[in-house]
Structures are given as C-alpha cells and as structure tokens.
Amino acid sequence: KPNHQQHQSWLSARPMPQSAQSLSTSRDLYERDFPLYKQPVEVGSFSLDSERRFFNDSRQLRYYVEPEKSPHFHLRDGYGDRYIKRDESVKEKLDHILRWILANRTKLTRRAEASSSSGFDVDFVTWRGHLTKLLTTPYETREGWLLAVTKFKGTLYVSEVETDAARRDRETRTGRHQEMMYWGYKFEQFMCADMVDGSPDSSGVVNTNEAFCTVVQTRLSDHRLLFSGEVDCRDKDPNAAAPPACYVELKTSAEISTPKQRSTFYRFKLLKWWAQSFLPGVPRVVAGFRDDDGVVISVETFHISKISRLIKAEDRCWKPTVCMNFCSDFLTFVKCVVTEDDPRVVYLFCWNPRCDVTYSVHRDSSYSFLPDWYVREMS
Ligand code: 0WD
Numbered sequence: 001k002p003n004h005q006q007h008q009s010w011l012s013a014r015p016m017p018q019s020a021q022s023l024s025t026s027r028d029l030y031e032r033d034f035p036l037y038k039q040p041v042e043v044g045s046f047s048l049d050s051e052r053r054f055f056n057d058s059r060q061l062r063y064y065v066e067p068e069k070s071p072h073f074h075l076r077d078g079y080g081d082r083y084i085k086r087d088e089s090v091k092e093k094l095d096h097i098l099r100w101i102l103a104n105r106t107k108l109t110r111r112a113e114a115s116s117s118s119g120f121d122v123d124f125v126t127w128r129g130h131l132t133k134l135l136t137t138p139y140e141t142r143e144g145w146l147l148a149v150t151k152f153k154g155t156l157y158v159s160e161v162e163t164d165a166a167r168r169d170r171e172t173r174t175g176r177h178q179e180m181m182y183w184g185y186k187f188e189q190f191m192c193a194d195m196v197d198g199s200p201d202s203s204g205v206v207n208t209n210e211a212f213c214t215v216v217q218t219r220l221s222d223h224r225l226l227f228s229g230e231v232d233c234r235d236k237d238p239n240a241a242a243p244p245a246c247y248v249e250l251k252t253s254a255e256i257s258t259p260k261q262r263s264t265f266y267r268f269k270l271l272k273w274w275a276q277s278f279l280p281g282v283p284r285v286v287a288g289f290r291d292d293d294g295v296v297i298s299v300e301t302f303h304i305s306k307i308s309r310l311i312k313a314e315d316r317c318w319k320p321t322v323c324m325n326f327c328s329d330f331l332t333f334v335k336c337v338v339t340e341d342d343p344r345v346v347y348l349f350c351w352n353p354r355c356d357v358t359y360s361v362h363r364d365s366s367y368s369f370l371p372d373w374y375v376r377e378m379s
C-alpha cells in the first residue's frame with residue numbers, strides 16, 4: 001500500500017559514531033579552518049520563459065546597465081496593471097535541473113564505479129537556494145527547513161519540501177508584503193536590458209515566470225556538487241571574465257539611517273546575500289536602497305570577497321567558516337544516512353531553530369520527487 005512511512009527513532013540506543021541519528025547546528029562546533037571550496041565552474045545554463053517553459057539555452061539572460069548614483073526608481077509602478085506573477089503553489093522541485101541534466105548528459109563524466117555505470121560523477125544535485133539555507137542554518141533563529149534526499153545511481157538529489165509554517169506564511173501574506181515582493185523584480189527591470197546594447201524598459205510587464213539559471217560544478221571538502229541558481233544579469237562588456245565571474249546579483253533593501261539598522265543589515269541581510277552569491281561564484285551584488293514608498297534613493301555595489309572583512313568589526317556577527325563547515329558536515333551526515341539507492345525512497349531531513357537536524361525515511365510516499373521520465377531516461 002502507498003504512503004507507508006517508516007519513521008526512524010533518533011532516541012534509539014544505537015551507538016552514536018557509526019550511525020549518528022542527528023546533527024547539531026551549534027556554531028562553536030564549526031569554528032575551524034575554512035574548508036576546501038573549489039572555484040565553481042559553469043557547466044551550462046538554461047532559461048524559463050514567460051510561461052515557465054524550459055529551454056536549454058541563455059535566451060533569458062539580461063545585461064546589467066549601470067544606473068545613476070542617486071536614481072529615483074519608483075518600484076510601485078506597474079504593480080496593479082503590469083505584473084504577471086508565477087504560481088507559487090506549483091512545486092517544481094528539481095524538475096528544471098533534471099531536464100538540464102538529460103539534455104547535457106554527454107557533458108557530465110560517467111561514474112567510474114561499475115556498480116552504478118549509468119550514473120554520473122557528482123555526489124549532490126540541488127538548487128543553490130537549498131545550499132544557501134544550509135549555509136545560514138547556524139545563524140537562523142526563525143525559519144526551519146525540510147530537505148528531501150533520494151539516492152539514485154550513486155548521486156544524492158536534494159529537494160526542499162515546504163514546511164507547514166512556510167506554507168501558512170505564504171498563504172497569509174499581507175497586501176503590503178505581496179507588493180514589496182514585487183519591488184525586487186521591478187528593480188531588476190530598471191537595471192537590466194534584454195539586448196547587450198539596449199537600455200532598461202520600465203514601461204514593460206514584470207513577469208516572474210521568466211528566469212535565467214546557471215548550472216555550476218564545484219567541490220566542498222570531499223563533496224562533488226552540481227547545482228543551479230537563478231542569475232539576474234551579466235556584465236555587458238564582451239571582454240568581461242567568463243561566467244560565473246561576469247554575473248551580477250541584484251537586491252533591494254530598506255535605506256539605512258540609524259546604527260541599529262546598519263547593524264541588523266550587516267548581521268542578517270549581508271549573511272544571506274553573501275551565502276547566495278558566494279556559492280556559485282558570483283562576485284558582486286548591486287543593492288538598491290529604497291524608502292518606505294518604494295523609491296530607490298541610492299545604489300551600492302558589494303563585492304562578495306570584501307563582505308567578510310566589512311562585517312568583522314560588528315559584534316555577534318556571523319563567520320563564513322561556520323557556514324561552510326556546517327554545510328560540509330551536513331553533507332557528510334547525509335552521505336552516512338542515505339544508503340538505500342532507490343528513486344522511490346526519500347530520506348526527509350528536518351531542522352527547526354534551537355534543535356538538531358533529524359531525519360525520517362519514506363518509501364513510495366508523497367515526498368518522492370524524482371519524476372518517472374527522469375528515472376526511465378537514466379536507467
Ligand atoms: O521548489 C522549490 N522549493 C524551489 C524552487 C525553491 C527555490 C527555488 N526554486 C526554483 C525555481 O525554479 C527558480 O527559478 O529555483 C529557481 C531559483 O533557484 P535558486 O537560485 O536556487 O533560488 P534562490 O537563490 O533562493 O533565489 C534566487 C532568485 C530569487 O532572487 P532574490 O534576489 O530574491 O534572492 O530566484 C527567485 C528570486 O527572484 N526565486 C524563485 N523563483 C521561483 N521559485 C523562488 C521560487 N521558489 N525562490 C526564489
């Protein structure tokens with residue numbers, strides 16, 4: 001019968017070192033030397049069009065256009081009449097990445113081990129956004145997460161599951177909050193051109209179905225990673241460094257006028273910005289600081305490589321090494337736990353603030369996320 005769930009008990013009296021049942025997220029455990037993190041290499045990219053259709057090319061890539069120092073971008077413009085919003089209740093899981101993998105299988109090196117000959121040479125496949133959540137976990141005090149992991153032909157696929165709390169938040173967002181989510185996309189429209197020599201067109205429609213995603217390969221300690229992340233735009237200079245070094249991440253944030261606001265920005269927001277862009281090797285974030293009416297008053301560039309120095313003077317601040325070591329240890333924990341190689345089996349890793357990471361095992365349940373078309377094609 002379907003939906004049979006087999007819960008592991010982490011209270012069981014098993015010897016800890018051999019099969020740990022949980023993982024601590026306590027910061028002090030991760031304060032050691034920075035782990036190996038290889039320069040991420042772009043192995044491909046894909047685009048999602050205005051109807052969220054997948055294309056194995058860069059047609060949605062846009063070009064960064066340097067703004068004036070003090071622009072007056074009105075981010076509320078178009079919210080009521082020129083906004084097409086992606087349906088967030090549709091859960092795409094890893095589908096777009098899996099489509100990219102099938103279209104680019106020849107680019108990926110095959111696994112050496114005869115036992116999983118049709119698999120490829122990567123330990124983990126996931127979204128960059130899921131890794132960002134892992135990096136920030138030791139400092140997160142509000143939102144927990146659920147990550148579903150399936151082992152298939154030797155590779156571990158990691159896909160997020162929306163928590164009940166996140167779903168509640170999504171379904172009860174205030175009108176103000178929904179409008180502020182639009183501001184980030186509107187800012188992109190003020191900063192990006194569709195053509196390399198074009199200029200931004202703020203009179204157009206904002207459609208959040210559209211996306212350009214990079215696919216990168218890298219290694220964290222002994223974990224070989226393949227992940228994809230959405231990229232806002234690139235440097236338009238054709239002589240700029242190769243991707244991902246030519247990419248630019250765009251952000252909006254409330255303008256900073258008090259020391260307390262500055263401190264909050266450094267301790268919380270810069271952590272998220274750093275983690276998100278450091279992972280794929282995107283070197284800079286361009287931030288638009290806006291007032292309460294959604295008018296961008298100033299624009300500032302943050303270089304990812306300088307952020308850790310920028311925050312050092314701040315007390316009770318975050319440390320990149322803690323983020324990276326926790327992520328590395330979590331991936332080691334996943335490798336130890338997820339032993340059964342079966343596309344129908346999901347190991348669900350669960351974390352809530354002030355708790356350890358725990359897991360449960362589910363066979364043929366609604367958590368299964370590798371689609372039949374992928375399993376069939378890879379078999
Ligand atoms: O199924 C899921 N649980 C998720 C799917 C969660 C997160 C993302 N996605 C998918 C979507 O297909 C999206 O196109 O991932 C893509 C983006 O992935 P990512 O780069 O790994 O995600 P993340 O780093 O969290 O966000 C990058 C950008 C965001 O920009 P800002 O500046 O706000 O960080 O992607 C957008 C957003 O513009 N974004 C999303 N787009 C579609 N679906 C989502 C989402 N769930 N979350 C963020």
Ligand code: CA
Pocket residue numbers: 232249250251
């Ligand atoms: Ca962005």
